[in-house]
Amino acid sequence: MSPTEPLPPEPLEPPPPGNTLPDAAVPVDALLTVTGLRKAFGHHVVLKSIDLEVRRGEVVTLIGPSGSGKTTVLRCLNGLEMPDAGVAEFAGQLTVDFSTPVAKKQVLALRDRSAMVFQHYNLFPHKTVLENVIEGPVQVQKRPKAEAIQEARELLERVGLAGKENSYPFELSGGQQQRVGIVRALALRPQLLLFDEPTSALDPELVGEVLTVIKELADEGWTMVVVTHELAFARQVADEVIFMDGGVVVERGHPDTVLRDPREERTRQFVDRLLNPF
Amino acid sequence: MSINWELVWSSLGPLLSGAIFGTIPLALASFSLGLLLALVVALMRLSRNRLISAVARIYISVIRGTPLLVQLFVIFYGLPSVGITISPWPSAIIAFSLNVGGYAAEVIRAAILSVPKGQWEAGHTIGMSRHQTLVRIILPQAARVSVPPLSNTFISLVKDTSLASLILVTELFRVAQQVAAFSQEFMLLYLEAAVIYWIICLVLASGQSALEKRLDRYVAH
Numbered sequence: 001m002s003p004t005e006p007l008p009p010e011p012l013e014p015p016p017p018g019n020t021l022p023d024a025a026v027p028v029d030a031l032l033t034v035t036g037l038r039k040a041f042g043h044h045v046v047l048k049s050i051d052l053e054v055r056r057g058e059v060v061t062l063i064g065p066s067g068s069g070k071t072t073v074l075r076c077l078n079g080l081e082m083p084d085a086g087v088a089e090f091a092g093q094l095t096v097d098f099s100t101p102v103a104k105k106q107v108l109a110l111r112d113r114s115a116m117v118f119q120h121y122n123l124f125p126h127k128t129v130l131e132n133v134i135e136g137p138v139q140v141q142k143r144p145k146a147e148a149i150q151e152a153r154e155l156l157e158r159v160g161l162a163g164k165e166n167s168y169p170f171e172l173s174g175g176q177q178q179r180v181g182i183v184r185a186l187a188l189r190p191q192l193l194l195f196d197e198p199t200s201a202l203d204p205e206l207v208g209e210v211l212t213v214i215k216e217l218a219d220e221g222w223t224m225v226v227v228t229h230e231l232a233f234a235r236q237v238a239d240e241v242i243f244m245d246g247g248v249v250v251e252r253g254h255p256d257t258v259l260r261d262p263r264e265e266r267t268r269q270f271v272d273r274l275l276n277p278f
Numbered sequence: 279m280s281i282n283w284e285l286v287w288s289s290l291g292p293l294l295s296g297a298i299f300g301t302i303p304l305a306l307a308s309f310s311l312g313l314l315l316a317l318v319v320a321l322m323r324l325s326r327n328r329l330i331s332a333v334a335r336i337y338i339s340v341i342r343g344t345p346l347l348v349q350l351f352v353i354f355y356g357l358p359s360v361g362i363t364i365s366p367w368p369s370a371i372i373a374f375s376l377n378v379g380g381y382a383a384e385v386i387r388a389a390i391l392s393v394p395k396g397q398w399e400a401g402h403t404i405g406m407s408r409h410q411t412l413v414r415i416i417l418p419q420a421a422r423v424s425v426p427p428l429s430n431t432f433i434s435l436v437k438d439t440s441l442a443s444l445i446l447v448t449e450l451f452r453v454a455q456q457v458a459a460f461s462q463e464f465m466l467l468y469l470e471a472a473v474i475y476w477i478i479c480l481v482l483a484s485g486q487s488a489l490e491k492r493l494d495r496y497v498a499h
Contacts, residue, residue, distance in 0.1 A: 080399050104407075111405050122400035126418045126496050136404030139414065168496040188404060 029055045030091065031223050032077070032192060037086035037098070039072055046072045047083065048247040054192065056091075057221045061234040061255075064244035065270060070227045073244075074194045077225070078116045079107040090191070114192040115185035119200050121177045123169040129156065129180050130165040136188045148187070155183045159213050175206030179213055186217075193217065193224040200229065231274055235259050243267045282463060286470060289457045293450060293467075297474050300449025305436045307371050312378025312435075313428070319383035321412075324390065334383065341380025347441055349373050354445040370442040378435060385427045389420035422493040429486035433479050440475075450474060 030053055037050040047069045054060050062070040075081040076098075077088065083098040090113050096106050124132050133152040137143045156162060159179040169177055178198055185193055195214065199207040211233050218224060218237045228234060234241050234255055241258040243251045243266075251264045262268045322334035341349070354369040364372065393416050401411030443452035450471055458467035 078403055080402060108405065108407070111403060116399075116403040118396060118400065118403075120396055122394075122396040124397065124400065124415055126422070135414070136406075139410065140405035170497060184404065 031056045031058075032091070033087075033089045034077070035087050037073065037076060037083050037088075039069075039076060039081060039083045046247050047076070050086070050244075050247075050249060052225075052242070054223060054225060055239075056223055058223055058239045059218045059237050060225045060240045060242060061238040062225065062227045062242050062244060063229065063231070063234060063270070064250075068244040069247040070242075070244045071196055074116065074196050074225060074227055077110070077192075078114050078194055079110045080116070082107075113190060114194050115188045115190040116194045116196060117178070117181050117185050117198050119197040121169070121174075121181040121201070123177055123180055123184070125169050128166050128168055129161065129172070132169070132180060133184050133187045136184065141188070152183070152187055155186055156180075159183055160209070173206060174202045175209045178202065178210045182210075182213055182217075191223065193222055195224060195226040195228070197227050197229065229274065231259055231271065243270065245270070282461075282466060285461055285463055285466060289454075289461075289467060289470065292453050292457060293470060293474060296448060296450040296453035297478065300442075300447060300452070301436065301439050301475075302478065304367075304370055304374070304439045304442060304447065304449060305432070308374030308439070309378055309432050309435055311371065311375035313382055315375060315379030316382030316386050319379055320386035320390065323383060323387050338380045338383055341377055342384075346373070346377050346438055347444070349377060350441055350445055366442070366446045369445055370439070370447050374435060374439065374442075377438075378431060382428060382431050385424050385431065386420065389424035389427075390416060392423050393419045422490075422497075425486065425490050425493060429482065429489075433482055436478055436482065437475055 032052070032054040034050065034052040037047050037052070038045070039047040050069070050073055052060070052073070062073060064070050072081060076083045076086075082102065085099040087095060087097050087099075088110065089095045090110075094106075094109050094113065096102055096110055124135065127135065130149065130152055133156065134145065134148040137148040137151070138145050153162075153165065156165060159182065161176060161179055161183070164172065164176065164180075169180070172180065178201075182198075198214065199210050202210060207230070211230060214224075214226065215233070215237050226234075226238070238255045240252060241255045242249055243258055243262070243264070245266055251258055251262055251267045257263075258267060259271055262271060319334045319337060322330045323338070325331050325334075350370065350373040353364060353373050354366065357364060397415050397419065398411055401415040406414070439449055440451035442449055443455060446452075454467045454471035458464045461467070
């Protein structure tokens with residue numbers, strides 16, 4: 001199957017909503033609520049106070065100049081960076097308060113709910129494509145190997161990588177590697193997918209095949225946060241666009257507003273520069 | 279100078295048995311133990327705990343900063359004066375293992391650091407603990423990088439085992455010395471010993487190439 005064809009909804013269904021009872025503190029459809037996220041590296045404050053709400057099935061894109069802190073937000077959500085303050089709450093089931101020391105168990109719980117797709121893919125070079133995908137399900141989630149292999153094969157086929165199971169990452173193009181990176185994340189059956197500039201390291205002609213896969217996942221109802229410079233993608237796929245600069249959210253809203261008719265001058269400058277680089 | 283072929287032939291048996299029952303097992307045992315020790319020391323050196331890291335650093339510094347012969351003599355001739363007597367073979371294995379442990383620790387540490395940080399993060403994002411990531415993701419990649427320098431260490435060690443003759447371990451060089459003293463054919467016996475050391479090292483070097491080739495199967499050429 002070519003990645004440009006729309007994917008059927010089975011069996012790539014996102015996890016069913018675990019929390020069906022309305023929760024007093026959290027709106028029914030919010031999957032992740034982040035408040036007051038703050039992070040400094042030494043004296044350099046990267047995130048000043050970030051609030052974020054991601055509803056189930058929603059695509060939130062983070063845009064902004066480099067150094068604006070957007071990647072750091074993602075990395076904090078996945079426990080790759082430890083914020084100095086702030087609270088992350090997953091649909092009432094898991095609350096992590098970063099202003100107090102966070103237990104290892106909580107970091108693992110945070111990672112259990114989300115999966116990251118990296119800018120530079122970060123595939124395991126010493127493992128085949130199939131081994132890359134089943135590593136998490138088998139070694140961490142302790143699922144039966146045969147089942148994990150079966151599911152990995154299905155996922156790989158759906159992103160157009162059937163027949164590449166036994167290749168090593170170095171034998172694949174960047175676009176193929178990134179699709180493996182996406183499948184590796186999907187195989188974990190996370191509630192939330194995190195994409196950190198997933199197409200920034202790709203040759204221009206390979207960007208499309210990766211964005212197509214991500215768009216299909218969005219159409220299937222996966223919840224995701226995407227850091228990207230691809231404004232056309234954000235406009236088509238995102239439910240909300242957040243523009244960050246200097247560690248704060250400058251503007252947020254519907255893509256048509258933020259990308260076409262922003263309220264803030266800073267947003268307008270940024271969007272103009274991306275659309276007209278010369 | 280004419281070559282005493284009869285002596286070459288008759289000494290070959292004792293020399294080879296010195297290599298097979300002395301040099302080779304001594305090198306293998308010391309290298310295996312030394313590598314284990316080196317892995318532990320390398321991880322200690324990389325520890326965030328400053329005390330643990332400092333202990334490893336001092337150990338490496340002492341091992342690299344003192345002659346192997348002195349280390350060997352301290353263990354065999356020195357320790358008895360504080361009431362610890364160790365026989366020749368264990369002394370040699372202890373000294374060589376400690377020595378390999380110091381040198382190889384730096385090799386392993388460098389190899390671990392050469393694996394990109396993104397590999398740790400990829401391990402973490404699929405839910406692995408630090409330990410799992412180290413064992414399943416980082417060390418296999420570090421192993422590939424460390425084969426050439428560790429082979430160097432191993433080959434040096436094979437030759438350094440000749441020092442064990444000075445603490446009465448019967449290995450290749452000691453046998454050569456004994457036969458030479460008896461026959462007064464010093465040149466012949468020492469050259470014969472040299473050739474045997476060389477052959478052992480050639481075998482090791484070809485083993486290194488085979489291992490490198492095997493571990494390179496996932497790297498672009």
